[in-house]
Structures are given as structure tokens and as C-alpha cells.
Amino acid sequence: MPIYMIKKYKWLAAILVIVVIVGVYLGTKKPTSTKSFNVGLISILSGEYSAVGENFRNGSVLAQEQYNAVHPDAPINLTIEDDGFSGGKAVSAYQKLVNVDKIDALINASTASIDAIYDSVTKLGIPVAQGGEQGRVPTDDNILGMFPDSISSERDYGVYMKNKGITQMTLVYTKHEGIIRFVDAFKEGFQGKTTDIVIDSAEKDFRTHALKASSGNLTAIGIFMFPQPGAQFMKEFLKIAKSKPTIFFDTNFVSGYTDYQRIMGDLTVLDGSIVGGMKLEDTQTFKDAYKARFGTDAPFLSDIGYDSFNLLVETYSPDRAMWVANMKKADFQGVSGDIKFGSTGNRLPETKMMVIKEGKMVDIILDDIGK
Numbered sequence: 274m275p276i277y278m279i280k281k282y283k284w285l286a287a288i289l290v291i292v293v294i295v296g297v298y299l300g301t302k303k304p305t306s307t308k309s310f311n312v313g314l315i316s317i318l319s320g321e322y323s324a325v326g327e328n329f330r331n332g333s334v335l336a337q338e339q340y341n342a343v344h345p346d347a348p349i350n351l352t353i354e355d356d357g358f359s360g361g362k363a364v365s366a367y368q369k370l371v372n373v374d375k376i377d378a379l380i381n382a383s384t385a386s387i388d389a390i391y392d393s394v395t396k397l398g399i400p401v402a403q404g405g406e407q408g409r410v411p412t413d414d415n416i417l418g419m420f421p422d423s424i425s426s427e428r429d430y431g432v433y434m435k436n437k438g439i440t441q442m443t444l445v446y447t448k449h450e451g452i453i454r455f456v457d458a459f460k461e462g463f464q465g466k467t468t469d470i471v472i473d474s475a476e477k478d479f480r481t482h483a484l485k486a487s488s489g490n491l492t493a494i495g496i497f498m499f500p501q502p503g504a505q506f507m508k509e510f511l512k513i514a515k516s517k518p519t520i521f522f523d524t525n526f527v528s529g530y531t532d533y534q535r536i537m538g539d540l541t542v543l544d545g546s547i548v549g550g551m552k553l554e555d556t557q558t559f560k561d562a563y564k565a566r567f568g569t570d571a572p573f574l575s576d577i578g579y580d581s582f583n584l585l586v587e588t589y590s591p592d593r594a595m596w597v598a599n600m601k602k603a604d605f606q607g608v609s610g611d612i613k614f615g616s617t618g619n620r621l622p623e624t625k626m627m628v629i630k631e632g633k634m635v636d637i638i639l640d641d642i643g644k
Contacts, residue, residue, distance in 0.1 A: 311350045312337075312585060313370035315363060316382040316404075316578075318355035321501050325528060325574055326358075329382045329404050332578025335566050340586060349586070352376065360389030367393065378596070380581045382574075384408050384451050387416065400588075400596045402581035404574065408451040411617040415597045419581045420574075421551045421622030422615065423524060424458045429624040430523060430549035431462025439493045439519060440465045443486055445506060446497035448473050455523060456497050476502065483509035493519040500529020504536035511542055520546040527634070528573055540632035548634055552610060552623040553577075559608035580607035 314333055317326025330353060341348040352374045354366035363386035370376045379394065381387050382404040387394075391409065394401055394416070401416040406423045434442065442463065446456050448471050460467060472482055479502070486494060487510060494510075496503050503525060511517075520543065526533065527550045534540055553576060563571035584607075588599035603612050613621045627634040 308591070309347045309349060310377040310589070311352065311375060312378050312380060312582070313367075313374060313376035314351055314353045314380040314382075315356050315366050315370070315386050316353065317358045318353075319357040320359075321532075322358050322383075322499075324531065324572075326355075326382050328572045328575040329578035331563070331567055332571075332575035332580075333380055333582045334578075335563060335575075336579045336582035336586075338566070339562070340582075351582075356383055356386040358383055358385050360385050363387075363389045364393075371397065377593075378402075378585050380404070380578070380585070382578070388450075391416075398593055398597070400585060400593070400600055402584050402600075404577050404581060406451050406455075408449070408454075410454070411619055413617055416618055417584070417600050417603075417614055418619040419577050419584065420620065421553070421610075422619035423455060423622075424619075426549060426551055426622050426624045427455045427458035427523060428462035430521070430626075431459040431464070433462075433549070433626055434493070434495075434521060434547070435463050435465060437519075439463075441467070442493045442495050442521070443468045443470060443491055444495045444497065445470045445472065445482065445486055447471075447499055447502065449499075452497050452499075452525075459495065459497070459523070472498070472502065472506070474499075474502075479506040479509045480513075482506060483513050486510055487514040491518045493521065495521040495523070496526070497523050498525060500525060500532035501536065503529065504533040507533070507543070508537050517545075522546060522548045524548075524550050530573075530634070540629065543629045544631065546629045547637075548627040548629065550625050550627055550634070552625050554610060556608045576607070576609035580609050580612060583607065584612060 314330060316330040317323055318330065333351065337349055337351045352370060354370060356363035356366055367390045370379065376399070378400040380402045384405040384407065387403055388408040395414050398415050403416050403418050404420055406420065407416070407418065411418060442465060444456055444467050446452050470482055470486055483506060496507065498506060526548050559576060559579060560571050563575060584600060584603060587605055588596060588603055590596040590599055601614055601618065603614060605612050615621055626637040628637055
């Protein structure tokens with residue numbers, strides 16, 4: 274059989290698996306009264322964070338394909354644009370989606386993107402399912418944060434470190450509005466003494482900062498950085514540090530685990546480090562469907578992309594204001610867990626703590642996050 278025919282039949286087989294799975298999945302959900310509408314998606318499809326952006330996009334694409342397979346008479350259109358984790362590119366992508374593609378709703382992945390288009394998209398008032406944390410303090414508007422509220426979890430991380438008996442920490446973080454909010458929330462929970470090392474987001478040489486961090490009687494260090502610079506800093510720090518302190522990473526480490534592997538190599542050097550995360554347990558149905566469609570296990574943020582699309586479907590109204598109001602009142606089980614929102618549009622979180630063992634993140638079993 275010719276190669277192109279083999280590929281064709283493999284693809285048809287994958288589609289059949291997806292249709293069977295979606296039939297089971299959607300058959301358990303309440304039918305949604307809807308019609309065809311246009312959704313725009315802006316994700317990070319180029320640059321150093323493209324892997325995460327592709328994961329997010331693929332989740333949304335899978336959800337769209339599943340929905341359209343069951344609703345062929347009222348398909349939902351999904352137009353995808355790249356922001357390259359750049360505010361300038363995000364603005365151009367957004368303007369095209371609004372003015373040319375005439376979108377009714379937006380799924381957006383990155384912090385850089387939502388910060389750049391915030392004023393315009395809130396003025397327009399279309400429903401927005403937002404993947405990454407906003408740089409600014411969220412308010413009660415038309416943007417609903419699909420990743421569980423990082424600020425609440427950062428406070429929990431601080432409480433956890435305090436309850437471990439740690440009273441002093443050196444905190445190393447990127448000079449970025451969103452990251453600074455994370456650090457401030459961590460400090461609220463920690464309530465101990467901190468020494469801050471703030472690194473410019475454009476910094477490329479981390480040796481000086483590593484030297485500063487390793488000086489004195491260092492017992493505990495917290496890393497609040499985007500994955501690539503965080504890994505570069507840690508690589509330098511571990512070369513210089515005379516002894517290994519207690520190391521804490523916030524959830525940026527979870528999203529950038531593969532970046533740390535790529536830059537640092539064997540991550541057993543981080544064994545014993547504590548990692549703050551969130552409980553996002555993908556359903557087996559989603560895992561099976563994702564693997565059937567893309568040929569790989571469902572990676573980080575693919576579930577958030579998937580649930581973002583389904584939030585728009587579950588809450589749809591032809592009236593824009595009602596659609597947004599429905600999103601705020603959402604209460605359903607997504608593939609990544611419960612979908613509920615707080616008063617400022619942030620998804621309510623469930624925090625978890627992990628420890629690195631043999632280079633991998635392992636959950637710490639807790640009766641209460643503060644114990």
C-alpha cells in the first residue's frame with residue numbers, strides 16, 4: 274500500500290477514536306443550545322515558549338474538532354494566531370481577529386498578549402477565556418482566567434514554607450509585573466525575613482546574581498522566574514554555592530520543566546527541592562482523545578486550552594453581556610478539574626506541593642496545605 278494511503282487510513286482511524294470518545298464524553302453533558310459562531314485563539318507558536326503555546330492550542334483544536342463532529346450543522350470556527358510571547362505581535366493578531374475574522378469570543382494563552390490587548394478587549398466586551406495569569410490585578414470584567422488563581426496558591430506556598438520552620442529566605446525573581454505580584458503573595462503567606470534579588474527580564478548573564486544569592490549564610494532560596502532564565506540562573510547558582518540550601522520553585526517550574534531539563538541536563542541535582550503547583554488532574558477520556566489525535570501524551574496546558582474552548586460552548590448566549598455573565602456563573606467538571614470562578618474572574622484553585630526526587634516532581638501528601 275502506498276505511504277500516502279497508509280497515512281490516510283491511520284488518520285481516519287484516529288478520527289474514529291476521537292468520535293467514539295467524544296460521543297461518550299458529550300453524551301454525559303447537558304446539551305448546549307447554540308449556533309455556529311467564530312472564536313479567535315492567540316497562543317505562543319514561535320519563540321522560546323512555543324512548546325507550551327502549542328500544547329494550549331492543541332487542546333483547543335481537539336475540543337473544537339470534537340464539538341464539530343457532533344454538531345456538523347452548527348460548527349464553531351476557530352481562527353488561530355501567534356503572539357510569539359510579544360505584546361506587539363499580540364496586538365496585530367488581535368486586530369486581525371476582530372476586524373477581519375469578526376470573532377465573537379477569544380481564547381488567549383499568554384500574559385504578554387492579554388496585557389497588550391487588555392484595554393481594547395475589555396472595551397469591546399467579547400467573552401475571553403484566558404490561559405496565563407494577567408500581569409495586572411484582575412477585576413470583574415469580561416476576562417475569565419482558566420488557569421487556577423496563582424495569587425492564592427502563591428500565598429499557600431508561603432504558608433507551607435513557614436510551617437516547615439523556615440524563617441529567612443532569599444527570593445530571586447524576574448522584574449515583571451506579574452511575577453512581582455506572585456512574590457508579594459508568597460511573602461504574605463511566608464511572613465518571614467526575605468532578601469530580594471530582582472533580575473531584569475532582558476538579563477542574559479546570571480553569574481553576578483548567582484554570586485550575590487550564594488553569599489552569606491544562605492539556608493533557603495525561592496525562585497520566581499520564567500522557565501528559561503530560571504534554569505540559566507540555577508545552573509550558575511549550583512556551580513557557585515558552597516552548600517545546597519533548601520530550594521523552592523513556584524509553579525513557573527512546572528510549566529517549564531522541559532526547559533530546565535534542556536538547559537540543566539540531569540535534574541537529579543535539584544533532588545529535595547520543593548515545588549509549588551496546582552491540582553489539575555486530566556481525565557482519562559481526555560488523555561485518550563489527545564493521544565489519538567496528536568500521537569503524544571497530553572502535555573502541560575493542553576487541558577487548559579481544551580477547557581477554555583468548552584467554557585465558551587457551555588455558556589454561549591447570542592447576547593454578549595449574557596454570555597460573559599454565564600461564564601462567571603460556570604460550574605462544571607472540565608478535563609482539568611472543577612471550572613468555577615471567583616469574584617474577579619479567576620478560577621478557584623486547589624494548591625498542591627511537590628518535591629523533586631530522581632529528577633522528577635512527586636506529590637507531597639498533605640492533610641492541609643499549611644501543615
